[in-house]
Amino acid sequence: MPIEQETRLAEGEAAEQAQQSRHITSPSLKGNPDELRDLEAGLDKLQSDAHRKARIDWARIVLPIAALLVLILAWQFYVSLGFKRRDQVPGPLDVLGQFGSLWAEGKAQEAIWTSLQRGVIGFLISVAVATPVGLLLAQVQPLRRAFGPLISGLQVLPSVAWVPAAIIWFGLSDGTVYFVVLMGAIPSIINGLISGVDQIPPQYRSVGKVLGASRLQMALQIVLPAALPGYLGGLKQGWAFSWRSLMAAEIIAVGGTIGFGLGSLLDQGRTLSDMATVMSAILAILFVGILIELVVFAPIERRLLLRRGLLAGSTR
Amino acid sequence: MPVVLEHLGKRFGDGAPVLDDVNATIQQGEFVALLGASGCGKSTLLNILAGLDQPTSGALEVPSDGAAFMFQDSALFPWLTARGNIELALKLADKSGSLSKASRAARAGELLDLVHLGGAGDKRPHELSGGMRQRVALARALAQDRQLLLMDEPFAALDAITRDLLHDELERIWKETGRTIVFVTHNVREAVRLGQRVLLLSSRPGRVVAEWNVTEEHRTDAGRAGELTGTITRRLREEIRRHAN
Numbered sequence: 001m002p003i004e005q006e007t008r009l010a011e012g013e014a015a016e017q018a019q020q021s022r023h024i025t026s027p028s029l030k031g032n033p034d035e036l037r038d039l040e041a042g043l044d045k046l047q048s049d050a051h052r053k054a055r056i057d058w059a060r061i062v063l064p065i066a067a068l069l070v071l072i073l074a075w076q077f078y079v080s081l082g083f084k085r086r087d088q089v090p091g092p093l094d095v096l097g098q099f100g101s102l103w104a105e106g107k108a109q110e111a112i113w114t115s116l117q118r119g120v121i122g123f124l125i126s127v128a129v130a131t132p133v134g135l136l137l138a139q140v141q142p143l144r145r146a147f148g149p150l151i152s153g154l155q156v157l158p159s160v161a162w163v164p165a166a167i168i169w170f171g172l173s174d175g176t177v178y179f180v181v182l183m184g185a186i187p188s189i190i191n192g193l194i195s196g197v198d199q200i201p202p203q204y205r206s207v208g209k210v211l212g213a214s215r216l217q218m219a220l221q222i223v224l225p226a227a228l229p230g231y232l233g234g235l236k237q238g239w240a241f242s243w244r245s246l247m248a249a250e251i252i253a254v255g256g257t258i259g260f261g262l263g264s265l266l267d268q269g270r271t272l273s274d275m276a277t278v279m280s281a282i283l284a285i286l287f288v289g290i291l292i293e294l295v296v297f298a299p300i301e302r303r304l305l306l307r308r309g310l311l312a313g314s315t316r
Numbered sequence: 317m318p319v320v321l322e323h324l325g326k327r328f329g330d331g332a333p334v335l336d337d338v339n340a341t342i343q344q345g346e347f348v349a350l351l352g353a354s355g356c357g358k359s360t361l362l363n364i365l366a367g368l369d370q371p372t373s374g375a376l377e378v379p380s381d382g383a384a385f386m387f388q389d390s391a392l393f394p395w396l397t398a399r400g401n402i403e404l405a406l407k408l409a410d411k412s413g414s415l416s417k418a419s420r421a422a423r424a425g426e427l428l429d430l431v432h433l434g435g436a437g438d439k440r441p442h443e444l445s446g447g448m449r450q451r452v453a454l455a456r457a458l459a460q461d462r463q464l465l466l467m468d469e470p471f472a473a474l475d476a477i478t479r480d481l482l483h484d485e486l487e488r489i490w491k492e493t494g495r496t497i498v499f500v501t502h503n504v505r506e507a508v509r510l511g512q513r514v515l516l517l518s519s520r521p522g523r524v525v526a527e528w529n530v531t532e533e534h535r536t537d538a539g540r541a542g543e544l545t546g547t548i549t550r551r552l553r554e555e556i557r558r559h560a561n
Binding site: 037046208210221308 | 366368382383384387391394396405407409411432440460477478481484
């Protein structure tokens with residue numbers, strides 16, 4: 001087939017060919033360099049993505065609010081049926097009222113602030129510890145084989161199980177709370193980072209090797225950024241584990257020098273059989289979790305995926 | 317410094333040899349097309365030349381500073397812009413750390429201009445077309461500033477028009493930079509279009525079984541080029557048919 005084409009070309013254009021160009025196997029492209037540049041520029045324009053304009057996506061804001069309203073209405077409807085005593089199952093307005101009075105006393109702010117501060121500090125310490133450890137485990141095979149199963153196991157172990165041990169070691173102090181938070185968050189961040197590294201296309205490492213990256217450069221300039229989506233997943237889970245572990249620790253360990261957090265508020269509500277306080281605390285815990293996801297993680301994740309072209313067609 | 321392969325062999329584990337007794341010498345500044353059917357060990361040979369893989373037998377002489385490599389898919393890092401990819405290559409190649417950030421940026425700009433992508437430096441790989449990505453990959457390979465450039469079917473996945481364009485572009489850049497290029501392909505026309513010399517690699521085990529010089533006459537006379545393409549195609553098909561039974 002190629003032979004025929006070439007011969008036909010030779011018959012038709014041979015004379016013109018000899019003068020015009022040295023290139024013989026791409027007859028369609030013969031022309032002066034400027035024409036080629038234009039052709040190339042035209043192709044580039046045709047084939048690369050047109051820039052899309054960013055605009056506010058109202059559905060993203062309206063839909064979650066609508067879903068929340070539906071749930072609250074359902075709650076109110078259930079309460080108004082009167083199956084249970086009002087002090088056992090308070091309605092939305094009762095809880096709101098109770099939260100309002102807790103706020104007025106300053107108790108709500110204190111609890112939220114104390115817990116949030118601990119959660120964030122504990123999480124940041126976990127990130128600082130887990131990132132180098134995770135990278136090391138992911139990059140060094142003997143270490144990975146030795147400690148991998150243990151780390152996976154630690155992730156499965158509920159961090160509440162550490163509370164009794166922590167109380168014996170650290171007493172009723174902030175040390176107990178932080179210990180439990182770290183034991184919850186560190187393994188899950190390490191695991192997230194490792195699985196992120198495992199999913200890197202092998203070619204990236206080949207490229208790194210060909211480009212002459214040292215071991216450290218490979219880890220920091222190629223492996224870590226390549227594993228970022230998985231790492232971010234690990235961070236999200238790590239935050240979730242921090243926050244849960246913190247609540248567990250605060251509910252179980254009350255008193256001593258441990259400050260007054262949301263978990264403590266929850267426990268106080270239980271002791272006083274004050275269901276509205278309990279519900280207020282639960283909702284506050286939930287909303288802090290949602291707020292962190294919406295304000296911190298969601299924008300970072302969106303940006304990360306968008307920059308890598310991974311967002312097209314997703315339901316985010 | 318020439319690239320010399322002597323009795324080079326490669327087998328994976330206990331399997332049949334992938335490469336067996338490969339002999340070739342590639343002169344400095346030469347453009348060699350390495351032709352073979354799929355699965356003949358072309359990529360393995362290239363990986364060995366690049367130092368990504370080790371031969372199991374034979375001797376190999378490559379420039380001591382290694383080789384630049386261009387992959388079949390661009391293998392650009394998706395978290396960096398086109399310019400960022402090139403700058404990273406410059407940074408990793410710069411062992412002594414003598415290149416300042418500004419001069420790195422300037423060099424990256426020059427390389428982007430060389431592949432006619434001066435305006436697309438801030439785009440990310442997913443925003444570029446396949447041809448543009450390969451041009452960035454070419455610029456990145458050139459950023460390594462090594463004499464030997466290895467290319468593993470870099471244009472195989474591109475449409476015909478883009479491929480023809482990139483052939484012209486690669487030829488121009490080869491002439492401008494004087495690199496030694498080993499270009500792996502399974503496309504005979506591409507091999508004749510680009511190479512000064514075409515080496516045919518047999519399949520299972522891979523071995524250099526024939527070679528042709530592409531002379532200036534082939535470049536200016538379409539008839540002669542067609543003839544050569546025909547000869548090589550027949551020889552390649554013969555080589556593949558040997559495996560029918």
